[in-house]
Amino acid sequence: MRRKNITIRLAILLAIANVTVTVASAGVLDSIDLTRKVVPLVPLDMDRVAEVSNMLPQTPKGFGDPYQNRSVWDKLDHNPKYSQVIKVAEGYLNKPFPAWSDEQYLLYFTKGTRPGGEKMMKDRLSWLAPLVWAECLENKGRFVPTIQMVLNELIHQKSWSLPAHDKNKQNIEGRNYTVDLGASGFAQNVAQAVYLLNDKLTPELRAEVLSQMNKHVFTPVLRSVATGNKDSYWLTVTSNWNSVCLAGVTGAALAIIPDKQERAKFVTIAERYSKNSIAGFTDEGYCTEGLGYYDYGFSKYILLRESILQATNHAIDLFADPKVKRIALYAPNLEIMNGIYPTIADCHVGIKAPAAILWYCNRNLGLGLKKYNDLTFAGTANLCDDVMHAFPNSASESKVDVNTSKSTSGPRSYFKEAGVLIERPITGSQAMMGAALKGGNNNEIHNHNDVGSFSITVGEEMLMGDPGGPSFYTAKTFGPERYTYKLLASYGHPVPLVAGQEQHEGASAQAKILNTKFTDKEDQFIMDISSAYTVPALNKLVRTFTYNREKLGYLTVKDDFEFKTRQSFELALITRAKWKQIAPDQIEFDGQKQKMIATIKTKNGFIVKSETIEENAPAFTRLGLVLPAAEAGTVTVVFTPIKSN
Known part of the structure; x- marks a missing residue:
């Protein structure tokens, strides 16, 4: 007889040093692990903010270089793997932009289904990256009007958060704005677009983007840190939520906030609370979320590390903890044989090792995985990950020992x-x-x-x-x-x-x-x-x-x-x-x-x-x-x- 009446533990924000709260990446529950310590929520350390501020550049900076650096962008334009995105962007010039739909968003609340609302929001955001890539590559201005329209539509949509994470419909109803997996990534991609295009966009639009960013993302996070409210509960959880949300919020702040002391606040927050992401792995580097969510969460931890590393001129390195190397080896150690991995937890069938993670960690941490010494990236679907890989970064600039090779994890x-x-x-x-x-x-x-x-x-x-x-x-x-x-x-x-x-x-x-x-x-x-x-x-x-x-x-x-x-x-x-x-x-x-x-x-x-x-x-x-x-x-x-x- 199957058990019907099951009570699942709701994730509770406990600011106690000997309690770890973990939150599922797809909802607001999962499990409470009483064996590991978390970094609790405390007011912002303004002395540390001042120190971090001195490490940052005077002006905001995202990944890569703005469109004005023609030597780099023209080189990318001559690479067919990048230039083909122009054809994708051209297809958007005479098409109607996907409309916002309250009905689709609210399907989660009326029928308990997620794909409709999430697809509607994804379809809207998906226009941004190809258009920005195309304009930066081509530099003729013909994509700018459409980009401005898209940005204006995106920043004024009713909710930046995904329906399943919009508790009591507070975001879509405008009663309170909270940061989730969706809003954090949304913010970083928008901020990255503004950074890359800067003066191609009107001053009025850039100001409005920053205003909306403050309302939907920056102010809610600072308020959580200041007051200890539970709106940004992901700061003290050990699941993928921690690294994903921190990466998006911090990356957005570094790319768009003019005042470097304000930017420093978000770097200081990330520096402290990203320790909770590392605490979510066992000491051996094992990820109980499974390989799929390891790819999702740890790839964002890498994005967070790289953005802070570049912004502070390598002064702050989130790879300093030796446990990170053990986490990096999780995927190679999990392989059964012949590229087959167990589908433990919420993994999809046929899951494979995350090549981008292994390339980045292999070069930065000296894992000795010869297979991942080199890897070609030519993605244009994402303005953050893909631009980071297209431009010099800590991995591409690292030297690897070609004589070292670890081909197997043993018996x-x-x-x-x-x-x-x-x-x-x-x-x-x-x-x-x-x-x-x-x-x-x-x-x-x-x-x-x-x-x-x-x-x-x-x-x-x-x-x-x-x-x-x-x-x-x-x-x-x-x-x-x-x-x-x-x-x-x-x-x-x-x-x-x-x-x-x-x-x-x-x-x-x-x-x-x-x-x-x-x-x-x-x-x-x-x-x-x-x-x-x-x-x-x-x-x-x-x-x-x-x-x-x-x-x-x-x-x-x-x-x-x-x-x-x-x-x-x-x-x-x-x-x-x-x-x-x-x-x-x-x-x-x-x-x-x-x-x-x-x-x-x-x-x-x-x-x-x-x-x-x-x-x-x-x-x-x-x-x-x-x-x-x-x-x-x-x-x-x-x-x-x-x-x-």
């Missing part, structure tokens, strides 16, 4: 604090199977109830494991009904259903690692996952993973369970491959190129219960291996790859 990566083990074959061996094994707890950022979950890769295909997160969010995704989605609940993960009960959410649902034994030949990873189930009759539930690297390799998953009375026990296997039962004790999984066999060993047999699940994500199959009711038992599944002819 395993063990994130001990997170309880996550990545298993790989020995380089050059015949083994063709890798795995991701997850302990952890059910109170993680972007949490799925997945204590004891696992994923299996054969060759270049993931044939079994965590189904990943939703393709889009709804009002339910981060509300009390979150775990009614099978995709997010333990029901949709390769973990047991115990006495008919799924795992519960919360920090108390935590894998206790009982033993680890690692050798070149074989690894063993044993965990007690009984705390994840609210089943009074349950005495014992121990999951043992054994990963073997000999020959083609194999993975064994064994569950030992005991009850006070006879109870049901069901083991779930999650796959997007085709499957068929080829023997009473064997199931074959057939992917696009690879195959594997699961051999199930249990004393009294089992029946297979198949269910197709499709909830805002690519459909997957849940195979329930249902055992007869018993007081105790053991079920072992051995996954073995089949070598193709």
Whole structure:
């Protein structure tokens, strides 16, 4: 029976040094982590503001150079990868600008759906970058009238914040303006446009942009710091919200505020509260939000670091904390094999390593990843990230040791604090199977109830494991009904259903690692996952993973369970491959190129219960291996790859 009445922890702003509040990137909830410290909200340190002010240039500066630096822009104009944006911009000259729609914005409040309002706002902002790029490249003035129209439309739209983050509709109704993921990025892109075009825009428009920026972004943030109100709660959270919002607000301030002491206030704020972003990672650099949100959040931390580094002439460096290097290595260490990564938390299927992050960190931090020594950037969809990469920056100006190369993370990566083990074959061996094994707890950022979950890769295909997160969010995704989605609940993960009960959410649902034994030949990873189930009759539930690297390799998953009375026990296997039962004790999984066999060993047999699940994500199959009711038992599944002819 699925648990319907679930209470999810709302994120509360607690300005206490021994409490970390984490907020989901798509809503105002997630989890409260009592194990890490955060930097609490305090009034602005004006002595530090004065020091920072002395580091800043007299005039505001964004990324790159304004259009007047023709030597650079003309060079970019002759690069076909950049000049092609002119054709995109030309397409906007005779088209109507996407209209603001209250109806689309309010769909989140009337129907609980997010895509309509978010797409409407994205479509409007998407005009800005191509037009500004085109004008800076061409420098003929023919895009300026359209750019001025677009800027005027954007800065006067009713809300800069996304509908899902507009608490009680305060932004769209003009009662109070708050900064969220949307407003912060919106502000930085607008400010960057004004910086690049400067005197091509009328003085009246530039003044109005700054006025609206103060109203929607700068004043609300300064007010939160001064009064301790919760409008800018992201200052003291440890999720991606912290780095994303700080990057946008700080970047906008540096690019558009005339008074350098006012600019210094936002650098001082970022310098202090960006520490909370770093606190959100384990000491080993593991990101519980998953690889997708690591890409989103840490890429903005990099943008924040680069903007402050350039503005202060390298006097303030947010990479100074040695933990940043461990965070930078998270993606390489998370790789299972052959470019395949686990889709833990709200990741999308097929997620890959973020090349831009690895290039930037490899060159700045000396990671020794030869693959990322060089990378070609020619994007024009974003005025901040793309301009930063098109012009000299700390990474492009860094020298790398071409003789140093780290091509693999070895046979395993063990994130001990997170309880996550990545298993790989020995380089050059015949083994063709890798795995991701997850302990952890059910109170993680972007949490799925997945204590004891696992994923299996054969060759270049993931044939079994965590189904990943939703393709889009709804009002339910981060509300009390979150775990009614099978995709997010333990029901949709390769973990047991115990006495008919799924795992519960919360920090108390935590894998206790009982033993680890690692050798070149074989690894063993044993965990007690009984705390994840609210089943009074349950005495014992121990999951043992054994990963073997000999020959083609194999993975064994064994569950030992005991009850006070006879109870049901069901083991779930999650796959997007085709499957068929080829023997009473064997199931074959057939992917696009690879195959594997699961051999199930249990004393009294089992029946297979198949269910197709499709909830805002690519459909997957849940195979329930249902055992007869018993007081105790053991079920072992051995996954073995089949070598193709």
